[in-house]
Amino acid sequence: MSTKCPCGSAKDYNSCCQLLIDGQEAPGPEELMRARYTAFVMKNLDYIAATTDPQAMAEFDFEATRQWAENSEFHKLEILNSSNEGNKGTVEFKAHYRMEGKEHIHHELSKFRKHSGVWYFRDARLMSTPKAE
Numbered sequence: 001m002s003t004k005c006p007c008g009s010a011k012d013y014n015s016c017c018q019l020l021i022d023g024q025e026a027p028g029p030e031e032l033m034r035a036r037y038t039a040f041v042m043k044n045l046d047y048i049a050a051t052t053d054p055q056a057m058a059e060f061d062f063e064a065t066r067q068w069a070e071n072s073e074f075h076k077l078e079i080l081n082s083s084n085e086g087n088k089g090t091v092e093f094k095a096h097y098r099m100e101g102k103e104h105i106h107h108e109l110s111k112f113r114k115h116s117g118v119w120y121f122r123d124a125r126l127m128s129t130p131k132a133e
Helices: 016-022 029-041 044-048 054-059 064-072
Strands: 071-084 088-099 104-115 118-128
Touching: 016 029, 016 118, 029 044, 029 071, 029 088, 029 104, 029 118, 044 064, 064 071
Parallel strands: none
Antiparallel strands: 071 088, 088 104, 104 118
C-alpha cells in the first residue's frame, strides 16, 4: 500500500522523501526542505540533525526542536519560493501545524549550503510571528 508523501509533492512517500531520509543525497534545497518537513511530521529528529550544516550545529537546540516536533501535528507544507544558485539556496515556506488544540502557521525563509556535494540546512529567518487560530 502506498501513501502520499507528507511534503505535498503528490508523489508516494517511498519514491519521494523516504529516499532522502534513508540516505540518498538531496538534489537541491527544495527537496531537502521537503524531506526535513517530512522528518518533522514523522518525528525523525536524527534526520533533522544530520541535515543541519555542521558549521551551524553549535546553534542547533536539539531538545527544543524535539519538544516542538513531538508536541506538534504537522498537516500541510506550502513552498512559496525556492532558489538553487550553485552551492547556496533558499526556500521560503509555510508549515501548517496544530499544537495544544490550536492551528499555527510557521512562515520561514531557510538558507541552505552545499558542502562537498551535500546540501545542508544552514539557518533561517522567521518571516512572520506564528499566530494561533
